Amino acid sequence: MSIWPGGASQLPPVENQNQEGNTVRPKIKNFQDFWCGIFFIGLGALAIYLSRDYPMGSALSMGPGYFPSWLGGIMIGFGVVIGGLSFKIEGEVNEGPGLGEWAFRPWIVLPATLAIYAVLMDAEVGFVPSLIVLITGCALAHKDVHWRETILLSVFVTAGAVAIFSYGIGLPYRLFWWSD
Amino acid sequence: MEELFQNLILGFGVALTLQNLMYCFLGVFLGTMIGVLPGIGPVATMAMLLPLTFVLPPISALIMLAGIYYGSDYGGSTTSILVNLPGEGSSVVTLLDGHPMAQQGRAGPALAIAAMGSFFAGCVGTLLIALVGPPLANVALSFGSPEYFSLMVMALVCASVVGSGSLLKSLAMVIAGLLIGIVGTDVNSGKLRFNFGVPELSDGIGIAVVAMGVFGLTEIVRNLAGTQMTHMILKGKIQGLMPRWEDLKISFGPILRGSSIGAAFGPLPGLGGTISAFTSYMVEKKLSKDPSRFGKGAIEGVAGPETANNACAQTTFVPMLTLGIPASASMALMLGTMIMHGITPGPQVMTARPDLFWGLIASMWIGNGMLLVLNLPLIGIWVKLLQVPYRLLFPIIMTMMGIGVYSLNTSGTDVMLMAFFGFAGYVLVKLGCSFPPLILAMVLGPLMEENLRRSLLLSDGDATIFFTRPISGSFMLATGVLLLLFILPAFRKKRMEVIAEEGQGG
Numbered sequence: 001m002s003i004w005p006g007g008a009s010q011l012p013p014v015e016n017q018n019q020e021g022n023t024v025r026p027k028i029k030n031f032q033d034f035w036c037g038i039f040f041i042g043l044g045a046l047a048i049y050l051s052r053d054y055p056m057g058s059a060l061s062m063g064p065g066y067f068p069s070w071l072g073g074i075m076i077g078f079g080v081v082i083g084g085l086s087f088k089i090e091g092e093v094n095e096g097p098g099l100g101e102w103a104f105r106p107w108i109v110l111p112a113t114l115a116i117y118a119v120l121m122d123a124e125v126g127f128v129p130s131l132i133v134l135i136t137g138c139a140l141a142h143k144d145v146h147w148r149e150t151i152l153l154s155v156f157v158t159a160g161a162v163a164i165f166s167y168g169i170g171l172p173y174r175l176f177w178w179s180d
Numbered sequence: 181m182e183e184l185f186q187n188l189i190l191g192f193g194v195a196l197t198l199q200n201l202m203y204c205f206l207g208v209f210l211g212t213m214i215g216v217l218p219g220i221g222p223v224a225t226m227a228m229l230l231p232l233t234f235v236l237p238p239i240s241a242l243i244m245l246a247g248i249y250y251g252s253d254y255g256g257s258t259t260s261i262l263v264n265l266p267g268e269g270s271s272v273v274t275l276l277d278g279h280p281m282a283q284q285g286r287a288g289p290a291l292a293i294a295a296m297g298s299f300f301a302g303c304v305g306t307l308l309i310a311l312v313g314p315p316l317a318n319v320a321l322s323f324g325s326p327e328y329f330s331l332m333v334m335a336l337v338c339a340s341v342v343g344s345g346s347l348l349k350s351l352a353m354v355i356a357g358l359l360i361g362i363v364g365t366d367v368n369s370g371k372l373r374f375n376f377g378v379p380e381l382s383d384g385i386g387i388a389v390v391a392m393g394v395f396g397l398t399e400i401v402r403n404l405a406g407t408q409m410t411h412m413i414l415k416g417k418i419q420g421l422m423p424r425w426e427d428l429k430i431s432f433g434p435i436l437r438g439s440s441i442g443a444a445f446g447p448l449p450g451l452g453g454t455i456s457a458f459t460s461y462m463v464e465k466k467l468s469k470d471p472s473r474f475g476k477g478a479i480e481g482v483a484g485p486e487t488a489n490n491a492c493a494q495t496t497f498v499p500m501l502t503l504g505i506p507a508s509a510s511m512a513l514m515l516g517t518m519i520m521h522g523i524t525p526g527p528q529v530m531t532a533r534p535d536l537f538w539g540l541i542a543s544m545w546i547g548n549g550m551l552l553v554l555n556l557p558l559i560g561i562w563v564k565l566l567q568v569p570y571r572l573l574f575p576i577i578m579t580m581m582g583i584g585v586y587s588l589n590t591s592g593t594d595v596m597l598m599a600f601f602g603f604a605g606y607v608l609v610k611l612g613c614s615f616p617p618l619i620l621a622m623v624l625g626p627l628m629e630e631n632l633r634r635s636l637l638l639s640d641g642d643a644t645i646f647f648t649r650p651i652s653g654s655f656m657l658a659t660g661v662l663l664l665l666f667i668l669p670a671f672r673k674k675r676m677e678v679i680a681e682e683g684q685g686g
Contacts, residue, residue, distance in 0.1 A: 032610070032611055032612050033346075033612070035611055036349060036352075036611035036612060036613065039607070039608075039611055040352045040356075043356060043359075044355075047359050047374075050373075050374055051373075054371060054373060055369075055371075058641060059636050059641035059642075059643065060636060060637065060640055060641035061633075061637065062368075062629075062632070062633045062636065063369065064366040064368070064369045064371040064373055067358075067362065067629045067632065067633075068359065068362050068373065068374070071355050071358055071359050071362075072359070074355055075352060075355045075356070075359070078348055078351060078352040078355065079352065081348060082346075082348050082349060082352065085348075099610045099611075100610065101405065102405075102610065103401055103402070103404060103405030103606075105404075106400070106401045106404035106405060107401050107405075107603065107606050110397060110400065110401055110404075110578070110599075110602065111397070111599035111600065111602055111603040112599075113578075114397075114578075114582060114595055114596070114598065114599035114602075115595070115596055115599050117582050117595060118586070118592030118593070118595035118596050118599070119592060121586055121592050121595070122591070122592035131579060131582075131583075134575075134578065134579060134582050135575045135578075135579060138574060138575035138578045138579075139575060141404055142404065142571055146571075149571075149572070153572060153575060154575075157575065157576055157579055161579055161583060165583055165587075169232070169235075171583075171587055
């Protein structure tokens with residue numbers, strides 16, 4: 001459950017007036033729905049594409065490709081309807097919500113940090129360095145970086161995590177690359 | 181009746197062992213602690229703490245997870261009373277009167293009445309599960325594949341219809357969830373599907389990984405996107421925990437009504453705590469002699485919704501335990517945990533593992549009592565926790581998610597997947613989609629495919645089997661009615677708009 005029940009639809013509408021002023025041309029009245037439609041069409045197409053090598057079988061004996069192909073098709077259908085409803089013929093006002101401001105920094109930095117942490121953990125560099133990288137990376141996702149605070153935080157959180165997870169629960173990850 | 185008592189005695193026998201009491205307490209405590217943190221709902225809390233339950237035997241694991249679930253639910257209410265910031269959807273309602281009460285220096289009574297109402301609702305809910313569960317499971321035992329398939333279709337459509345956001349987008353999210361559920365080895369043919377050449381994906385994608393991605397990571401990205409989160413922490417001390425006698429007298433009716441509303445809504449897919457709480461609030465406001473008090477710190481406005489929310493949280497276990505069909509994303513996680521522990525969910529759980537079923541139910545009652553005893557003295561700690569700025573909080577949450585997900589399978593692949601779902605989740609949030617339908621569909625995906633296959637085998641490939649068998653047909657009919665109910669008012673509204681526009685034009 002999110003804090004905002006309407007999801008992003010509560011974001012302020014983005015003004016997007018077309019100055020051409022042509023009347024009969026269909027216009028996108030809701031950019032959020034438009035892109036959502038495109039997204040689902042793409043996802044459905046991907047599902048069908050990925051299922052191309054799986055035997056379809058028939059309704060009587062469904063092959064591994066049957067269910068995903070159908071789902072892909074249904075998804076494309078939903079995408080077309082969602083996207084289609086975002087158009088309005090002879091529209092003047094842009095009523096629907098736009099995509100709002102995109103938080104590029106945390107959106108890129110946080111997943112990337114987790115990926116780096118995953119690689120470090122898999123490489124068995126050690127629990128402590130991996131966590132320090134993870135926490136430091138998190139701090140970078142924020143607009144204003146306080147270095148002293150970040151260093152203190154990573155030391156304390158790492159120490160806490162090692163105490164709880166390594167000594168408390170007994171997760172068997174080595175702490176540093178030189179320990180075993 | 182006698183059987184009911186025997187069952188409850190069996191349940192309490194299981195739940196009252198020292199070990200299970202301890203795990204119940206641990207779950208309630210940790211759940212409340214994480215649930216108090218702003219912006220983390222029950223699903224993210226459960227997903228985050230799930231790895232802790234892996235080492236436990238199945239019963240203890242489920243007891244602890246259930247404790248985490250209602251603990252975090254209650255933690256969310258604490259946050260919305262103390263800070264003007266709901267931790268989860270259902271607390272939005274508590275905030276309306278809870279926070280004004282806190283500002284008037286009555287945070288103590290607000291929290292106490294919330295706890296008492298929740299405890300009462302917990303008792304009602306527990307009793308209701310014990311009463312309704314066995315007959316429902318008996319009916320469900322006679323279901324064949326077509327019935328199960330139709331039931332799942334109904335559950336998923338219901339969750340999409342009543343959920344927040346656009347119906348079409350929610351239905352598309354259902355399909356997306358079913359597709360994610362397909363990843364892994366096809367049970368029937370043994371063929372690897374959608375695994376992108378990654379060997380770790382042959383077992384499928386864990387539900388905890390996806391839940392933590394879309395409910396945890398996406399939420400953090402979203403919180404960081406906003407301008408600095410302003411914390412309106414309550415200044416001053418909370419004095420006078422206990423509500424006055426008149427408070428109790430006023431709250432009695434709302435608690436009773438809230439319990440019934442919540443208990444009725446809980447088992448229906450998608451009708452989560454938020455809608456129960458809102459309904460209860462509206463009812464209390466309607467029934468009140470002086471509705472203008474609402475929104476300015478009326479204790480009924482806290483008692484009713486909080487009770488409804490908790491009753492709902494309790495009875496939402498019914499379809500999960502008796503039919504093996506989750507009614508909410510939290511229950512989907514619960515179901516996933518059962519499967520992970522080698523228990524096949526469904527109506528047979530009650531007969532095959534009565535200790536598990538009744539033990540869990542009894543533990544819920546005990547856990548609700550613990551909440552009541554535990555939370556009032558601990559409010560001071562929760563307030564302290566809320567004073568930590570988000571800037572320091574989210575790295576800690578990220579660390580817990582990182583360690584938790586990695587420890588699921590000791591594999592970085594899971595962490596990468598969580599990162600991916602968090603990344604994609606933010607795009608979906610921006611596109612106006614909501615996640616509960618996705619999570620529900622993801623758990624049900626493999627079951628749905630299997631039941632579809634069996635049904636079509638039964639009918640020689642004739643899809644009308646879902647409509648011609650009486651029980652299955654009624655599920656499909658109900659699904660159709662649900663969709664119609666949703667579409668009709670929308671249609672009417674659309675038509676009104678068109679008419680209005682034409683009127684202006686002419």
